[in-house]
Amino acid sequence: MPVPPLRLGVNVDHIATLRNARGGRNPDPVRAALAAIEAGADGITAHLREDRRHIRDDDMARLKAEISKPLNFEMAATPDMLGIALATKPHAVCLVPERREELTTEGGLDVVGQHNALKPFIAQLNDAGVRVSLFIAPDPRQIEMAAQLRAPVIEIHTGAWCDAVADGHSAKAEAEWQRIVKGAALARSAGLEVHAGHGLDYTTAEKIAARPEIVELNIGYYMIGEALFVGLAETVRAMRAAMDRGRKKVAGLDTA
Numbered sequence: 001m002p003v004p005p006l007r008l009g010v011n012v013d014h015i016a017t018l019r020n021a022r023g024g025r026n027p028d029p030v031r032a033a034l035a036a037i038e039a040g041a042d043g044i045t046a047h048l049r050e051d052r053r054h055i056r057d058d059d060m061a062r063l064k065a066e067i068s069k070p071l072n073f074e075m076a077a078t079p080d081m082l083g084i085a086l087a088t089k090p091h092a093v094c095l096v097p098e099r100r101e102e103l104t105t106e107g108g109l110d111v112v113g114q115h116n117a118l119k120p121f122i123a124q125l126n127d128a129g130v131r132v133s134l135f136i137a138p139d140p141r142q143i144e145m146a147a148q149l150r151a152p153v154i155e156i157h158t159g160a161w162c163d164a165v166a167d168g169h170s171a172k173a174e175a176e177w178q179r180i181v182k183g184a185a186l187a188r189s190a191g192l193e194v195h196a197g198h199g200l201d202y203t204t205a206e207k208i209a210a211r212p213e214i215v216e217l218n219i220g221y222y223m224i225g226e227a228l229f230v231g232l233a234e235t236v237r238a239m240r241a242a243m244d245r246g247r248k249k250v251a252g253l254d255t256a
């Protein structure tokens with residue numbers, strides 16, 4: 001059987017985290033999205049959190065207006081967010097759990113416990129032609145309920161696996177990996193499209209890319225961090241050049 005291509009969705013949330021540290025407009029997550037697409041990203045992911053800690057409403061609107069690739073709008077299942085998503089009409093909405101006090105999205109959505117509450121959100125988004133994805137742990141009960149709820153897509157939360165790999169907890173990492181492998185196979189056999197993401201780096205992305213059931217990875221935080229190092233030297237050179245150009249404009253200046 002042919003192996004489907006694996007799409008890369010670049011999450012630009014943490015460009016906005018940096019921008020918000022100073023307020024203002026820089027660095028701009030839309031500029032980052034355009035650069036990511038130019039470099040080969042197949043789509044852009046952004047999470048409009050209820051507390052607006054990174055992406056803001058106008059970022060989401062600008063992303064939808066300015067990017068040429070699919071926008072994956074991550075959000076909590078709340079009436080306010082549903083209204084914004086229906087007005088924005090992104091390619092996809094990924095429903096995620098949210099707690100204000102968390103540092104990052106710590107677990108998957110409890111679709112088993114919340115199936116009655118989630119049903120109308122999924123139905124309205126489906127009716128609006130938005131592809132719905134549920135961000136869940138690789139837990140068989142959650143996967144089966146996602147299929148029953150008629151969500152076409154799940155995104156497996158890879159955070160627990162990535163944390164265990166990064167912390168060198170090999171037994172835990174292997175157990176989490178097996179959950180992902182089995183969960184991806186179960187989801188595929190239940191007719192779901194399978195995505196994965198959270199905390200992926202080069203090593204974990206390479207490993208999970210070998211799972212043929214998974215057709216999309218959404219990756220942000222690690223790449224934004226790496227981009228600083230890859231880009232810093234060039235940025236320092238550009239700043240040096242700008243300063244030198246300015247200095248040369250001062251008539252008669254002794255630059256020795």
Ligand SMILES: CC(=O)[C@@H](O)[C@H](O)COP(=O)(O)O
Nearest residue numbers: 013047074096103104105198
């Ligand atoms: C749902 C998800 O995994 C991403 O949206 C990621 O969580 C973004 O980073 P924060 O969790 O820090 O908002």
Ligand SMILES: NCC(=O)COP(=O)(O)O
Nearest residue numbers: 011197198199218220221
């Ligand atoms: N849904 C996961 C995502 O968009 C990216 O997560 P991370 O790489 O920023 O941890």
